[in-house]
Amino acid sequence: MSIEKKKEDSTLTVFLEGKLTNSNVSDIDASIQESMEGIDTLILDFEKLVYISSAGLRLVLTYYQLLNPNQGKLIIKNACENVRDIFYMTGLDHFLLFE
Numbered sequence: 001m002s003i004e005k006k007k008e009d010s011t012l013t014v015f016l017e018g019k020l021t022n023s024n025v026s027d028i029d030a031s032i033q034e035s036m037e038g039i040d041t042l043i044l045d046f047e048k049l050v051y052i053s054s055a056g057l058r059l060v061l062t063y064y065q066l067l068n069p070n071q072g073k074l075i076i077k078n079a080c081e082n083v084r085d086i087f088y089m090t091g092l093d094h095f096l097l098f099e
Contacts, residue, residue, distance in 0.1 A: 003031050011041040013077075017048035020056035029059055040072040047078035052086055064096060075099055 001018040012035050020028065032042075042063055046052075052060075064074045077099045079087070087093045 001028070003028055005031070005035050007035055007039075010039055011043065012036065012039045013043040013045055015045045015048070019051040019053075020049060020059070021051070021053045022055040025053075025055040025059050029062075032063070036066075040067065040070065041075065042067060042073070043075045043077055045077045046080070046083055049083055050080065052083050057086065057090060057092065060096070061092065073097060 001016070001020065001024045003017075004015040006013045006015070012032070014032055016028070036042075044060065044063075060074070060076070066072075067074050075097045076087070079098065084093075084098070087096065087098075
């Protein structure tokens with residue numbers, strides 16, 4: 001799993017590659033957390049993400065809950081069909097923004 005981050009003003013874009021699983025979710029979370037100060041828009045670019053586990057879904061939901069009360073946005077970008085289907089099956093697609 002690899003992670004790259006790009007911060008512009010109050011927007012943080014996180015590029016994930018590989019599989020987001022129980023074994024790496026805490027490292028991904030720590031990497032995102034260290035860049036969250038002053039962020040009101042978090043973009044998760046899943047173009048190169050091929051799998052997301054329940055722990056990965058929980059991580060996405062955690063950041064949604066962190067940003068939402070402050071009128072922040074969480075955007076999921078470039079999710080492949082397999083990853084997008086997981087969001088649909090769990091019902092998370094109803095309140096998350098997809099691009």
